[in-house]
Amino acid sequence: MLRPRIIPCLLVHEGGLVKTVSFKNPKYVGDPINAVKIFNEKESDELIVLDIDATVHGNEPDYKLIADLAAECRMPLCYGGGIRSVAQAKRIISLGVEKIALSAAAIEDPELIARIAEEIGSQSVVVVLDVKKRMLSKEYDVFLHNGRKNTKLNAIEVAQRAAALGAGEIVINSIEHDGQMKGYDLALAQKVRAAVGVPITLLGGAGSLDDVADLIRSCGVVGASAGSLFVFKGAYKAVLINYPTVAQRDALVGRALGWA
Structure with a gap:
């Protein structure tokens, strides 16, 4: 039986584990490998690791870090950051990672989703959308490069297209709720759940396990991901x-x- 997943999300910046607030002011909170060891001991459902520098600086994925993470991790691991080609995705999967996460590349070249899914399977392709509510509107825009660039694309439509192209999971990351620890954007979660047929994961805002329960109660079988909740x-x-x-x-x- 499918069940909700509770997923720590680790952000890597300049080689260290950090936490942001509204995608700003990264605070160093430790070593990624040590964090993985602790989550192993606690039998975490899954783990998401996102390198927030790679795409912004045009860097290759950090294959040494990825290999070290995969070797240590005893739970399903999703890795994102700097992936722009099928070859990169295949190399990361070959290191022992279960899922690769696409963000900017999936917006700039949507067909990349289909090409990667064809090679490694849809179940291993995750599209992460960083979203923010439009002023005086109920709609949400997709942002790139750590929230610095507004694509003006409708988040729900982008999520639907990503799923249609072969993404096996959509992660919705709320910029406004990031690091606030005041609860998920449940209205956003419900909109995505109603519009997308593949598994979804929500990220941004969880400050307690009650917030996780509220998300699951609101949307059913979803992924509830969090950063601050699991590091502070x-x-x-x-x-x-x-x-x-x-x-x-x-x-x-x-x-x-x-x-x-």
Whole structure:
């Protein structure tokens, strides 16, 4: 039976693990490999690692870091950052990564989604959309390059096209909610869930497990991803890698979906 996934998202900047607020002011919070080791111990459902420098600076994916992450990781791993070709995607998969994430490249060359899916399978292709609500509107635009460039493209339409081209999963990352720890954008989540037939994951805003439960209750079987929730603790945001136990996850999902 399909069930919701609770997914830590790690941002890599200049080789270190960071956390941002509204895509700004990256705060160093530790070493990515050490974080993976802790999430292994806590039996995380899955892990997303995004290199936020690679595409902005036109760099190749950091294959050494990817290989180290994949060798350490005992859970499904999704990696994104700097992927612009089929060859790069295949190389990353060959290192032991289960999924590759496309962002800017999927907007600038949508057919790349289909070409990569044909080679490695749709189940391994994730499209990450960084989105922000339009002023005085209920619609959302897709942004590129860490929220610096507004494509003026409708996020829902882009998500639908990505799925049609072969993306096996869509990750929606809310720029406005990033790092705020005040809850997911549930209206956005519901719009995407209603419009897209492939699995979706929401990222941006989770500050407690209650926020995760609210998302699952609102949208059903989705991925609930978070950064701050799993790297900070307490009102003063002390750095502490944390993650709910298996029993806590089962209870949370059971309550949210009425299974318990």
